[in-house]
Amino acid sequence: MNNERFFDLAMKVIAHQAADVERAELDAMLGSQPELRAEFARLEKDARVAKDALPMMDAMEATAGEFPAYARERLQTKVRQTLGRPAAKQEPDRSVAWGRRWILGLTVATAVVLFVALPIFRAPDGPAIQVAMLDTVGTIRGADTNETGILKQQWKNSSFQSFDKTGPLENWETNWPEGNKVTAKVVYDRASGEVRVSLHGLEKPRQRTFVIERDLAATLQEANAFIQEQTKH
C-alpha cells in the first residue's frame, strides 16, 4: 500500500478537490483494502475538528475591532461586584451581627431549647465527606503521591477517589447517597488549581470554590472550615 498516495487522495476527496479519476482510485483502494475504510473515517473526523478548531485558533490571533465604549461601565461594575471586596472580609461582620442577636435572645432561646427541643432531638452526626482528585493533564511523579497524601491527611476517615477524565468525575459529583444524611463532596482540580466543595442534605444545596493561592494544605483547611461552618447545628 502506498500510504502517502492514500492520504493525499483521501484529503482531496474530503476537501471536495478530487477529480473523477482520483476518486475512482481511492474507491479502488478502499475496495481492495477494507482496513483503510476506518482510517478514511478517522481522517474525515480529523478534518471536521480542524475545520471547527482552526477558526477559533485564528480568532485568538485577531487584533481588529474596538471594544464598545457603552459596555465598559457595565463590565467595570461587574468587576467591582465580583472582585472588588475579598469575600473573606465579609464573614466576621456577619458573625458579629449574629452574635449580637444571639446574646439578645439568649435567655428565651436557652429556655426553649432545654424545655422543648433537647428531649426530642439528638445531636446529629457530622457530615460524611467524600474526596476526589481530578488530574487530566498527567502528574509529575511524586507530586501526585504528595498531594494525595495531603488530601487524605485532611479528611482521614473519608473515601478518596482519583479521576483522570471529567466525565466520570461529573457522575461522581452528582451521585449523592440516599437519605437525609448531610454529605460534602470535595474535588481537587489540579489543572485549574482549585478545590470545589458541594454540600448535600442541607436545607439548600451549597457549593463553593476555593482557589489555591498559597498551597494545597492551606486551601483544604479553608474548605474544611467552610464545611464545618455550613453543617454546624
Add this chain to the structure above:
Amino acid sequence: MNPPDLHALKLGDETAWNAAFDWLWPTVFAVAQLKLQPFLPDEVEDIAIEALEELVDNVRSVNSVEQLKPLVASIAHNRAVSLLRNRFAKKRGAGKTESLDLPADDRKAKEEPAPEDSPLDSLAKKELAARLQKSLVELKPPQGEILSDFFLQGLRYEEIAKKRGLAVGSVGVYLKRGLEAMRRIWERDENS
C-alpha cells in the same frame, strides 16, 4: 497591545481590566461572530460582552495570562452554541403541537436549516480552552497555516506550495503531521 497583568486582574484593578477588555475584545468578538453571524448576527456583540462578564467570574481560577484568550474564546463559543440551540428549539416549537395550517412564512421559518453540531460543542469551557491553548502551542509552523490554507481557504496542493514556497510533495507531509497533532490534542479524552 500587551497582555494585562493577571495579578492585578485578580485583585479587581480597574486599569488592568480596562486593558484586558481592549486586549480580549477582538478574540471574543471574532469567536461569537464565527458561530452567530450566519444565523443571529444581532446577538454577536451581546454574547461577546456576556463572555467577558463570565471571565470576570472565572479569573481567579486562571493560572497564567496565556490562558485568558483560550478561556474567554471557549466561554463565547459555548454561550453562542447555547443561544443557537435555544433559538432553533423555540423556532421548531419544542414541546408544542403545531397546526398543519400554519401561514407559509411560519412554515418557512421552521424549515430553516439549523447550524450543524460541531465536535467542539460538547466540550466544557475549561476543556475547550485547554485544548485550544495546546493546539496553539503544539501546531508547529507551517502546519497550522497549511491546514488553514487547505481546509478553510480551499486551496489545492499546488496553490499552497506556491504560496508557502514549498515543494508540492511537502504539502501532504505537513498536512498529515498537522492533522496528527490535532488528533492527539482533540481526541485525547474522547471517551470521557
